[in-house]
Amino acid sequence: MIDILEKAAVHNGLVAAFALVGLIVLVSGQISRHLTFGRVHGSAIAIVIGLALAYWGGKVSGGHKGLADLSLFGGIGLMGGAMLRDFAIVATAFEVQATEARKAGLIGAVSLLLGTVLPFIVGACVARAFGYSDAVSMTTIGAGAVTYIVGPVTGAAIGASSDVMALSIATGLVKAIAVMVGTPIAARFLRLRTPRSAMVFGGLAGTVSGVSAGLAATDRKLVPYGALVATFHTGLGCLMGPSILFFATKALVG
Amino acid sequence: MIIYGTALLAACHLVGIFLGDLLGQALGVKTNVGGVGIAMLLLIVARLYMQQRQILPKLTELGVEYWGALYIPVVVAMAAQQDMVAALRGGPVALLAAAITVVVCAGVISVINRSERGAHEPAPVPVLHDNPLLAEAE
Numbered sequence: 001m002i003d004i005l006e007k008a009a010v011h012n013g014l015v016a017a018f019a020l021v022g023l024i025v026l027v028s029g030q031i032s033r034h035l036t037f038g039r040v041h042g043s044a045i046a047i048v049i050g051l052a053l054a055y056w057g058g059k060v061s062g063g064h065k066g067l068a069d070l071s072l073f074g075g076i077g078l079m080g081g082a083m084l085r086d087f088a089i090v091a092t093a094f095e096v097q098a099t100e101a102r103k104a105g106l107i108g109a110v111s112l113l114l115g116t117v118l119p120f121i122v123g124a125c126v127a128r129a130f131g132y133s134d135a136v137s138m139t140t141i142g143a144g145a146v147t148y149i150v151g152p153v154t155g156a157a158i159g160a161s162s163d164v165m166a167l168s169i170a171t172g173l174v175k176a177i178a179v180m181v182g183t184p185i186a187a188r189f190l191r192l193r194t195p196r197s198a199m200v201f202g203g204l205a206g207t208v209s210g211v212s213a214g215l216a217a218t219d220r221k222l223v224p225y226g227a228l229v230a231t232f233h234t235g236l237g238c239l240m241g242p243s244i245l246f247f248a249t250k251a252l253v254g
Numbered sequence: 255m256i257i258y259g260t261a262l263l264a265a266c267h268l269v270g271i272f273l274g275d276l277l278g279q280a281l282g283v284k285t286n287v288g289g290v291g292i293a294m295l296l297l298i299v300a301r302l303y304m305q306q307r308q309i310l311p312k313l314t315e316l317g318v319e320y321w322g323a324l325y326i327p328v329v330v331a332m333a334a335q336q337d338m339v340a341a342l343r344g345g346p347v348a349l350l351a352a353a354i355t356v357v358v359c360a361g362v363i364s365v366i367n368r369s370e371r372g373a374h375e376p377a378p379v380p381v382l383h384d385n386p387l388l389a390e391a392e
Contacts (some may be wrong), residue, residue, distance in 0.1 A: 080331030239291030
């Protein structure tokens with residue numbers, strides 16, 4: 001019985017991965033709703049569960065590809081691999097409304113640029129302080145401080161090692177969670193009242209999930225303004241990370 | 255046909271990656287330079303062009319939007335195959351980098367927003383997307 005079930009999962013890897021990830025998202029949605037009362041976004045919890053499973057898989061198999069090293073969960077490797085990951089990320093650009101984006105105007109663009117460059121500098125400096133002194137690792141961890149998508153996309157493009165990629169994702173994830181939880185608390189300090197202030201926030205705070213969840217817990221009316229700018233964040237980061245920012249880092253540290 | 259949307263997405267993806275590789279070679283690095291970002295820009299331009307000419311039926315849009323809605327699950331799968339065991343050896347890097355980043359950005363947001371003059375009349379709420387697939391994804 002168990003053997004037949006296992007064989008079915010192994011032979012239909014990608015399908016099994018869809019089912020497993022669906023289950024993870026379901027469980028994290030329930031945790032988000034009932035344990036954190038919607039304050040921590042379900043998608044952030046799902047990613048934490050994914051990272052925890054990767055840790056477990058790595059411990060059990062002794063490999064470097066987390067859960068994907070266990071033959072039963074091999075499909076995870078395809079579903080979360082570079083091909084489908086980039087495919088899904090490109091598809092999110094479809095949601096961007098160019099006419100609305102133009103209204104965000106100069107201040108949105110400035111905060112987007114600052115929101116990409118400042119986290120990158122902080123992340124790269126911290127990485128260097130902890131001994132990741134090569135340009136590739138510094139760039140990857142710095143990009144992770146922009147968003148947890150920009151990190152691995154940049155890392156994959158410039159050939160970072162898997163542990164640096166995981167660190168970079170962890171950095172972006174901690175940031176996203178901090179934004180989600182911290183925004184309602186810091187709303188007064190951030191002067192989050194007007195659509196313009198929400199756009200500035202969306203550009204600088206990055207991560208769509210962090211911004212939309214953080215704003216939703218602050219003032220629902222502000223959500224679209226922040227998310228509108230934030231949707232450009234990943235695209236800009238993916239454009240700048242492996243190019244300008246990598247070259248600048250390389251020029252500085254050799 | 256829903257496949258038209260997925261094919262459009264695939265074409266933008268491939269052309270973007272190709273241009274990224276080309277740019278990388280032109281710049282003398284053996285990496286892809288911003289291929290994903292270029293693909294995203296191509297998709298935005300393609301959407302605007304097709305919308306203006308009214309050759310973008312809802313079904314075609316769904317062929318793209320389905321994959322956009324899958325982006326969080328794909329990221330979850332991506333997270334599940336990272337080398338966490340090795341990453342945890344680096345421990346405080348992630349925490350410290352994220353904490354300093356959030357503090358720096360919060361400071362800058364506060365400074366910029368304090369410079370906002372006068373009361374703005376609340377602008378109409380923009381429609382982010384009309385994709386039912388994404389209602390709960392983000």
